[in-house]
Amino acid sequence: VRKEGAAQLILLGPTNAGRSSLLAAATGARPQIAPYPFTTRLPVPGMLPFQDLQFQLIEAPALMAGAADGISWGPQVLTLARNADGLIIVVDLSSDPASQLESALTELKKAGITAEPPSFDVEMKLDKKGTGIRVVVSGRLLDCTVTDIEHLLRGFKISNAVIRIAGSVSIADVEDAIFQSKLLFKPTLVVANKLDAAPSRSALENLRRTVPSSIPLIATSSKTGEGLDSLGEEIFRMLKLVRVYTKEVNEAQPSKRPVVLREGATVESAAKHVHSSLARLFKYARIWGPSGKYDGERVGLEHRLKDGDVVEIHIR
Incomplete structure (x- = not known):
């Protein structure tokens, strides 16, 4: 699936966990939603707005036990996971969510993918x-x-x-x-869905005790909308993104569309993202925002950027 927006994330999980309902509620997409299992057979995309960004959410077919061994559409689902910027594992709070999460993490690991950041x-x-x-x-x-x-x-x-x-x-x-045989790390968010179900609160507390501390978790209800407002912010934080706004020399206002980079990115990273020649012909840059000591500070290529910075690049 061709990537769009600031990042692509794959919705994974067992059948009937509510992936389709979550995609529809969060993005306005219209996947097929039905009470019977294995409704989703092809990837279904949707765009999640977050402030001045959009994240592409892709609902994958159900991730079943044995997926890493080639069962059903397992290979296709795991290929989507490998190519994505991050993963969202959706579990059903009304039906043993801890076991569902363990099964999903096991299949990913068998396929060479880990949800836990390396130490x-x-x-x-x-x-x-x-x-x-x-x-x-x-x-x-x-x-x-x-x-x-x-x-x-x-x-x-x-x-x-x-x-x-x-x-x-x-x-x-x-x-x-x-x-190069180490596990491929994919930033992962666990979404505990169906918060509106009767036993969900106690199930959520049990789930919190089993989720590794390095993997963020949020609880949602696609039916009532509870918890959905935090989805975009959690994705932004999980992916460790920074938004940088470029400004033309002598222009008063920066661009409205940000350059999206990862934490630790430098002025050189931003320059190359805009155009390769900017880094090659670079003279200096001026910075307005949280990474600068003062507005308009003159910096070099190695200056580390922070979310919300405005960058004005001067070339030779």
């Missing part, structure tokens, strides 16, 4: 200049030394590379990074 990062780049192996550690090595990592790489015929390590990392984590 470390290992990045390897081959160095064509032939400067040997360089290991840069900004975290902690758990069961190895820098020399052990160098021996590991040479054992795989890698003699020129830069390894950057952040967080607490084992030698197995480094090996996974070499073969």
Whole structure:
């Protein structure tokens, strides 16, 4: 499904969890809604407005046990999940939501996808200049030394590379990074739906105790609309987005449409997003907003941006 808006998120979950009702209530889309199982057989898109952004929500067919093993449309659903910017797992508060969530997370993990952010990062780049192996550690090595990592790489015929390590990392984590076999992390939001159902409040408390602390959860009712107002804000926060507004030199007002970037983005990121030549011909930028020390501050390419910044780029 072609991506539109600021980000694409896939609605996953078991059949009859209320994915179609949630999509319709949140976006105004008109998917087929029926009381019988497996109503959704093809991806159904909708656009969720949030302030001056729109998020594309895609309802996928039901994520069933065995999806990662190729059952039914499982491969297609998991491909949608891999390609999306984030996931929304919808569970039914009236029918053992903790078990539904566990099943969904299990299928994702079997398919090489994790909803929990990694506690470390290992990045390897081959160095064509032939400067040997360089290991840069900004975290902690758990069961190895820098020399052990160098021996590991040479054992795989890698003699020129830069390894950057952040967080607490084992030698197995480094090996996974070499073969790119680590799980693919997808920011994930759990939506506990059918808050209007009779036993939902106690079920919600039980669910809160089982959801990993690193995965955000909100409760909604597609029927009454309760909780839906927080959906856009939770997505924005979960994806760690920042909105940057560009301003032409000598213009009084910035653009109304923001450039959408991730937290940690720099002026260089914004320049490249607008046009590759802006970064190449860059001279300096002026900043108005939360990342600046004062309005109109002159900054360079490495200046880190914050949500709501206005950027005026000057070129040579």
